Amino acid sequence: MVHIVGQKGQIVIAKEIRDALGVEPGWMALQSIVDGHVEIHFVPPEHDRSLLGSLAKYTEVVVQSGNEWDRARETARESAAQEWADKSVQVN
Numbered sequence: 001m002v003h004i005v006g007q008k009g010q011i012v013i014a015k016e017i018r019d020a021l022g023v024e025p026g027w028m029a030l031q032s033i034v035d036g037h038v039e040i041h042f043v044p045p046e047h048d049r050s051l052l053g054s055l056a057k058y059t060e061v062v063v064q065s066g067n068e069w070d071r072a073r074e075t076a077r078e079s080a081a082q083e084w085a086d087k088s089v090q091v092n
Contacts, residue, residue: 013040021042023042024044027043027045028043028044028045028077029043030088032085032088041084
């Protein structure tokens with residue numbers, strides 16, 4: 001299947017590929033160059049299931065729900081993605 005790169009440098013990931021991988025709107029696409037081609041790894045968005053207390057034995061930090069929690073969660077997600085990207089660049 002062939003897709004043309006648009007004027008803004010964008011391409012479409014074929015529906016068959018998105019369906020096979022379960023990729024949906026809102027997922028993060030981590031891109032890296034590997035051996036002269038692009039690899040894309042998809043990371044799903046945060047889930048809505050409660051993990052309240054699951055890490056309590058590992059920390060004494062308490063973050064209240066609301067805007068502070070949302071910022072902390074987004075910062076952690078972005079840090080994890082950047083860490084993956086940095087490791088990917090070092091390996092290649």
